[in-house]
Amino acid sequence: MPVLSGASNVRLVTVKDVSVKLGGHQALNNVSMSIDKGEIVTIVGPNGSGKSTLLRCVIGAVKPEIGTVLKAANLKIGYVPQSLAIDPTLPLTAGRFLSLPHRRPSKAVADALRQAGAEDIADRPMSGLSGGQFQRVLLARALMDKPDLLILDEPTTGLDQPGSADFYTQIEQVRRETGAAVLMVSHELHVVMSASDRVVCLNGHVCCHGSPEIVASAPEYRALFGTGTHGALALYRHEHDHHHHDGDACDHDHSHLESH
Numbered sequence: 001m002p003v004l005s006g007a008s009n010v011r012l013v014t015v016k017d018v019s020v021k022l023g024g025h026q027a028l029n030n031v032s033m034s035i036d037k038g039e040i041v042t043i044v045g046p047n048g049s050g051k052s053t054l055l056r057c058v059i060g061a062v063k064p065e066i067g068t069v070l071k072a073a074n075l076k077i078g079y080v081p082q083s084l085a086i087d088p089t090l091p092l093t094a095g096r097f098l099s100l101p102h103r104r105p106s107k108a109v110a111d112a113l114r115q116a117g118a119e120d121i122a123d124r125p126m127s128g129l130s131g132g133q134f135q136r137v138l139l140a141r142a143l144m145d146k147p148d149l150l151i152l153d154e155p156t157t158g159l160d161q162p163g164s165a166d167f168y169t170q171i172e173q174v175r176r177e178t179g180a181a182v183l184m185v186s187h188e189l190h191v192v193m194s195a196s197d198r199v200v201c202l203n204g205h206v207c208c209h210g211s212p213e214i215v216a217s218a219p220e221y222r223a224l225f226g227t228g229t230h231g232a233l234a235l236y237r238h239e240h241d242h243h244h245h246d247g248d249a250c251d252h253d254h255s256h257l258e259s260h
């Protein structure tokens, strides 16, 4: 099994039988999943499969019409968006950006930047940062309030492959250091295979879930991701030569795929 470093069985979020309709479109259909303390859970799925909608349900921005989203008492969530538009004419340094909208103690700003691997760019203008540096500052901002759960919606959009890999390595380090659980959406299958404890494969409904290797070998996942799956699986096997037994669940019934 991938090591659930810092993970325990303390449940942070339970999504149970959630269905969401957006503008007449059934975005989520009877979706259940959970996140435990300290684990990294990644949601994969094709475009329009409801990944962002599921994140928004967990955050509380979308209310399910059916089903429930239960959260641990006083759960603190830090959200890292895909990107953020910032007026390039604003003379705003990365450190100052973390002190918006209200002033923060400089130690808290410095700690968050360090945890996000961005301590050396505190005094640099936001408009001059590279894509990877910019995402680290967004990560630092999400860490300011010491969240129990970090939620990231395709945070490496626009980064090249090494930049994405570096960013996800940083996420694993944040998890190790802070013990925060991570729920993220990613299109980068190789990253999903190496950096997640559990993967949820979504296509309106949950096609398949479990450890990365179990999901990668599931027919539902292969049907959705085609040949890309094989490369990801090969890489995963190469890097993680071990077996999976417990705790994984894959629905091998194809019948529900046809209904969506």
Ligand SMILES: Nc1ncnc2c1ncn2[C@@H]1O[C@H](COP(=O)(O)OP(=O)(O)OP(=O)(O)O)[C@@H](O)[C@H]1O
Binding pocket: 022, 023, 024, 025, 026, 027, 045, 046, 047, 048, 049, 050, 051, 052, 053, 054
């Ligand atoms: N306000 C809306 N009205 C109608 N349909 C919507 C609305 N918002 C989202 N949808 C639809 O709901 C579905 C799920 O959207 P969602 O953004 O959750 O998918 P996603 O898996 O995150 O997609 P992507 O990978 O492209 O970001 C999509 O088909 C989308 O077009």
